[in-house]
Amino acid sequence: MSITIDKDPDSAVLPERIKRFPFPFSSDSYRYSANVEPAHKTVPTEAGAWGAGLIDIDENYLQELAERDGILARDPSRMQVLPHMGPAVWDAITALLPVMAEENPSIMSFHREGNTCRWRNTLQDLDVEFTVGDDDSLPMGPLRFLGSQIQDDIVLLDIREDTMWLDAGLVTFAADWSFGFDVGMNFLEIHGPVPRVKEERIVSRAHQFLMRLQPGEQYRRTNWTMTVGQRLDTSTETYPEWGPDRATIADDPDLPNKLHLRVEVQHLIRLPHTGVLLFLVRSYLLPLADIARVPAWRETFGHVLAELPEDMAEYKGIIRYRKAASDWLLAR
Known part of the structure; x- marks a missing residue:
């Protein structure tokens, strides 16, 4: 059975940032859930669609990678690889680069003979040869190289002792958490602070x-x-830079342009050779002013914010301004 979604009559003139945005709500309320589905599945929305590819490359590609460079220069701890995780990083590289070349043949290509690989990325004027397993064949190192090619944050979870351990990653765009603090912790420990997940067994499932x-x-x-603000790095380490804004945005007349819905598309991939779990996190920001250009999104998100339980709003850090945001959306 096919499902037809009624799009706004003006959706054809919407900018790409709205058409491609992964609007996450299908009803007027939200609760934590696993909401896992197969990758590579196109999701139609009232504005357009998203999700056809594994690695999304958009108009912000070079800007976001430059921002990542600056963050790593200021705080190298955002990238860590425990000694036993080297093979998993190479597994991730050889799994992702061919997919990127297949999905973007006009700007990227990947060729491999044995362990010798050649990668071209015309967006960066990059043409590089490297040897799988030889860290020195990539001057910046393999994980840093991968992080220079994709906008996603990268987390690698080793599987041992009947659980998963965060043992490597490159995370520059964390949303109110600290990658450096979580390195070496297991999956259940990392998710312990999330409200309701124990009672509802979401994390265990x-x-x-x-x-x-x-x-x-x-x-x-x-x-x-x-x-x-248009800020991807809201990590715990930079809280003094962005935390105070939460207390003042509700009264800011420019709230619709400054306050953004932030959506993460998280890909979960069991790497083919090492069996390590690759966790990719791509973050998207869209201001309320743009949300309101899609009437169905405006109404749905307004109701979600109004109905969200207090403990969940507190954990997400939105409790001080969610009413102002909801009131603005629903009054449009």
């Missing part, structure tokens, strides 16, 4: 699902919060 993934399998889910 997600843990069981991920542990059962077979090598090569790819799934995805979405998560959301809100961010003041």
